[in-house]
Amino acid sequence: MQYRKLEKLGIECSIFGIGCMRLPLLANPDGSISSDRIDEPEAIRMLRYAIDHGVNYIDTAYGYHGGNSERLVGKALKDGYREKVKLATKLPVWKANTYEDFDMLLNEQLSKLETEYIDFYLLHALNKASWEKVRDMGILDWLKDARSSGRIRYAGFSFHDEFEVFKEIVDAFDWDMCQIQLNILDADKQAGVIGLKYAGSKGIPVVIMEPLRGGKFAAVTEDIKELWNQAETKRSPVEWAFRWLYNFPEVTVILSGVSTMEQLQDNLRIFENALPDCMTQDELDLVEKVRALYESKTRVRCTACEYCLPCPNGVSIPGIFGIYNDASTFGIKDGHIKRYKKLINENRDASQCIECGNCESVCPQHIDIIDKLKEAHKILTE
Numbered sequence: 001m002q003y004r005k006l007e008k009l010g011i012e013c014s015i016f017g018i019g020c021m022r023l024p025l026l027a028n029p030d031g032s033i034s035s036d037r038i039d040e041p042e043a044i045r046m047l048r049y050a051i052d053h054g055v056n057y058i059d060t061a062y063g064y065h066g067g068n069s070e071r072l073v074g075k076a077l078k079d080g081y082r083e084k085v086k087l088a089t090k091l092p093v094w095k096a097n098t099y100e101d102f103d104m105l106l107n108e109q110l111s112k113l114e115t116e117y118i119d120f121y122l123l124h125a126l127n128k129a130s131w132e133k134v135r136d137m138g139i140l141d142w143l144k145d146a147r148s149s150g151r152i153r154y155a156g157f158s159f160h161d162e163f164e165v166f167k168e169i170v171d172a173f174d175w176d177m178c179q180i181q182l183n184i185l186d187a188d189k190q191a192g193v194i195g196l197k198y199a200g201s202k203g204i205p206v207v208i209m210e211p212l213r214g215g216k217f218a219a220v221t222e223d224i225k226e227l228w229n230q231a232e233t234k235r236s237p238v239e240w241a242f243r244w245l246y247n248f249p250e251v252t253v254i255l256s257g258v259s260t261m262e263q264l265q266d267n268l269r270i271f272e273n274a275l276p277d278c279m280t281q282d283e284l285d286l287v288e289k290v291r292a293l294y295e296s297k298t299r300v301r302c303t304a305c306e307y308c309l310p311c312p313n314g315v316s317i318p319g320i321f322g323i324y325n326d327a328s329t330f331g332i333k334d335g336h337i338k339r340y341k342k343l344i345n346e347n348r349d350a351s352q353c354i355e356c357g358n359c360e361s362v363c364p365q366h367i368d369i370i371d372k373l374k375e376a377h378k379i380l381t382e
């Protein structure tokens, strides 16, 4: 395992951190799967195995696995494991309506995690609206208090919005760390590489989430596989995706949710040699080619800015384009059909479009939304 120094905090973290949002699950008696039924013995075995093999960063959150992730992590970290790791969890900012709620939520989390303190306490999934809400509720003063009382060691935030919002948040407080979504396809989306470098320039440690786009980089189509195989040194698509990230010296920890012991062992192997600045120019050029091939499969240039919403007839425009693009980029799978069926059941699918054109007049990407909705509906229902 490789470790990276968090100079600002005077500690070291393993470059591979375990994200506890995709733990192994048990099937319901009828064979269906629900994310709140964690396979506890297997999840505990995997977490302890990871720690025994050098992982010292564990990431969870109030809401993961229907609230059961924190409980599971609390159990896994018994028997001396708590002291071996830096534990990160997140304040569900959407659940806080008063200043007192911050304390109430943290206390509940400490109790579920069966610990006296949280190492990294993050404001969860900040965007412009949620940031302004909690800032105006006094969250920054509260974080200082929680830090000085010892209930949290370090204060941070996780982020899902545009770079300008990220910069505003970074500049607003003496953050101990931040967590951003970054992977080969999101290099210039959300905070992006520019955000990574900006935080890095201010000495703020950056933790990466969704390095495999939630697993999508693992199951690749033949053309993508062939392209990766043009590299002199052969690596799996998963290894390339991680490699592109750990190559950045500003990346401190890469979180990956692992659902099986095989995935965990594979990732432990990959992170043995996770050195910064390790990629050759040829390798970086190859990543550009793979990115271009993925992007050529994108059917709609929607950035999910949501300017088109609300649709007067409730059509989930960015949601539909998200499913359509995922299906065309990564190959259509049952999951895409299920996600679209859910929208049909909620009367928010593309067939609900009344062709008023309100959305097209405000779309900053000038997308022919009406036609693209029809196209998406055809592909996702055929």
Ligand SMILES: NC(=O)c1ccc[n+]([C@@H]2O[C@H](COP(=O)([O-])OP(=O)(O)OC[C@H]3O[C@@H](n4cnc5c(N)ncnc54)[C@H](OP(=O)(O)O)[C@@H]3O)[C@@H](O)[C@H]2O)c1
Pocket (backbone or CB within 6 Å): 018, 019, 020, 021, 022, 059, 060, 124, 125, 158, 159, 160, 179, 208, 209, 210, 211, 212, 213, 214, 215, 216, 218, 238, 255, 256, 257, 258, 259, 260, 262, 263, 264, 266, 267
């Ligand atoms: N703060 C936030 O707003 C936020 C948002 C998202 C995530 N997070 C955190 O960030 C963590 C990381 O994100 P993520 O879980 O989306 O990470 P990810 O690495 O992009 O996706 C994890 C998935 O990738 C697949 N996978 C992992 N290793 C693999 C391997 N060696 N071979 C093949 N497939 C592999 C598995 O999917 P399958 O089992 O489906 O094959 C696994 O569930 C989360 O677990 C969570 O802790 C935070």
